[in-house]
Amino acid sequence: MSDTAQRLLRLLALLQTPRDWSGPELAERLDVTVRTVRNDVERLRGLGYPVHGVRGVTGGYRLGAGAELPPLLLDDEEAVAVAVGLRVGATQGAVTGIEEAALRALTKLEQMLPSRLRRRVNGLRAHLVPLPQAGPRVDADTLTAIAAAARDHERLRFDYVAHDGSAGRREVEPHRLAHSRGRWYLVGWDVARGDWRTFRVDRVRLLTPNGPRFTPREHPGGDLAGHVATGLATATWQCRARVTVRASAEYVRERLPSGARVESLGDDACVAEVGSDTPQLLACYLGMLGADFEVTEPAELVAEVRALADRYRRAAP
Numbered sequence: 001m002s003d004t005a006q007r008l009l010r011l012l013a014l015l016q017t018p019r020d021w022s023g024p025e026l027a028e029r030l031d032v033t034v035r036t037v038r039n040d041v042e043r044l045r046g047l048g049y050p051v052h053g054v055r056g057v058t059g060g061y062r063l064g065a066g067a068e069l070p071p072l073l074l075d076d077e078e079a080v081a082v083a084v085g086l087r088v089g090a091t092q093g094a095v096t097g098i099e100e101a102a103l104r105a106l107t108k109l110e111q112m113l114p115s116r117l118r119r120r121v122n123g124l125r126a127h128l129v130p131l132p133q134a135g136p137r138v139d140a141d142t143l144t145a146i147a148a149a150a151r152d153h154e155r156l157r158f159d160y161v162a163h164d165g166s167a168g169r170r171e172v173e174p175h176r177l178a179h180s181r182g183r184w185y186l187v188g189w190d191v192a193r194g195d196w197r198t199f200r201v202d203r204v205r206l207l208t209p210n211g212p213r214f215t216p217r218e219h220p221g222g223d224l225a226g227h228v229a230t231g232l233a234t235a236t237w238q239c240r241a242r243v244t245v246r247a248s249a250e251y252v253r254e255r256l257p258s259g260a261r262v263e264s265l266g267d268d269a270c271v272a273e274v275g276s277d278t279p280q281l282l283a284c285y286l287g288m289l290g291a292d293f294e295v296t297e298p299a300e301l302v303a304e305v306r307a308l309a310d311r312y313r314r315a316a317p
Contacts, residue, residue, distance in 0.1 A: 004043075007032065007040060008040055008043060008044060009073065010029075011026065011037070011040050011041075011044065012044060012049065012071075013075075014026060014029060014030075015044075015049075015051060015063040016063055016072065016073060020054075020062050021061045021062070023037050023038065023060070023061070026061065041061060049063065050063065050064040051063055076116075076117055079109070079113060079117055080120055080124075083106060083110065083113070083117075083121045084121065084125075086103075086106040086109065087102075087106060087121075087124075087125055087128070089102040095138060095139075095140045095143060096138065096139050136182075138184050138202050142201060142204065142206060143177065143184065145206055146174055146177060146186055146201065146204075146206075150174040150175060150177070150188075153173075153213050153215070153216055154210040154212070154213055155171055155172065155173055155191070155210060155212055155213075155214055156170075156172050156173075156174050156206065156210060156211065157170070157171050157206075157207040158172070158205055160199060160204055160205075170190060170192070170197075171190075171191045171192060171211055172186070172188040172189065172190055172191065172197070172199070173188050173189040173191065173214045173216075173217065174186060174187075174188040175188045175189065175196075175217070175219060177201070183200055184200070184201040184202065185199065185200060185201060186199045186201055186204065187199075187219075189217055196219065196220070237276060237277070238276075238278065239275060239276055239277070239279045239281075239282050239298070239301060240273070240274070240275040240298075241274055241282065241295055241297065241298060241301050242272070242273055242297075243271070243272050243274055243286060243294065244265070244269065244271055244293060244295075245271075245272055245293045246268060246269055246292040246293065247268065247269070247270065247289070247291035248264070248267055248270065249262045249264035249265075249270040251291070252270055252272055252289065252291070255288075255289055255290070256272060256274060256289075260273060260274050260275075261273040274286070279303070279304040283301060283304040283305045283307075283308050284308070286305070287308065
């Protein structure tokens with residue numbers, strides 16, 4: 001391979017990183033003059049690569065989107081990461097409609113891998129055990145449509161089936177997509193309810209066209225992962241209670257799921273907002289805290305705590 005061809009490939013690899021490169025920066029990386037960089041940029045443009053350039057002190061070069069996908073230049077770690085990701089997506093992904101495309105892309109990539117990387121990828125593949133997908137699968141087009149609406153700041157309208165089986169129509173300002181426990185979730189601002197909500201994407205049926213554009217909101221606290229985790233932990237709670245626990249808030253937080261809220265009342269007391277599927281389960285969980293507690297409502301939980309206390313007394317007379 002000629003020196004010019006090698007330099008063009010190195011230049012293309014640099015331009016494929018998501019940043020602007022100044023002429024002097026590229027010249028230093030390639031050990032050439034700025035004039036050579038300009039000539040090489042023109043060569044790439046002649047080959048069909050859309051290299052955008054802005055003149056001036058703050059200007060630079062960036063590879064833009066063209067009519068066709070240009071060849072990607074990946075380093076060793078990137079190539080292995082892409083190969084493993086494609087293998088997982090083709091065999092045990094949670095998105096329908098991408099398995100065949102993932103296998104085609106993986107076949108092309110493995111044919112181009114040098115032997116040292118092919119051994120690494122094959123070693124990983126030989127020791128990966130695909131497990132059946134536990135969660136519901138969603139359509140790739142649905143995920144793409146939601147992501148595009150979030151990017152373009154367009155409201156989504158969709159029919160939705162809640163966890164209790166009730167159905168209704170929602171209008172939402174989409175914020176982010178999240179994936180957890182084998183399921184995809186949409187986090188967004190529910191216009192009618194005036195609050196943030198989390199929706200399971202497999203229960204969403206999008207309606208067209210999208211709604212009007214909106215001004216993006218800042219998620220309160222900025223902890224989107226924590227918001228989703230809390231929502232998942234508490235969404236199915238049928239029995240909820242505020243319980244006074246005779247222990248520090250730090251002690252109680254370590255023993256409760258992430259969805260529970262704990263408010264300190266001092267060094268040796270706190271109030272915990274807890275819940276579970278049934279009063280019976282919640283009474284058992286409270287007993288496992290390893291600390292004294294007081295519960296006054298709901299009545300069903302109070303009755304279960306008393307029944308459990310009586311049962312334990314009978315068990316150890």
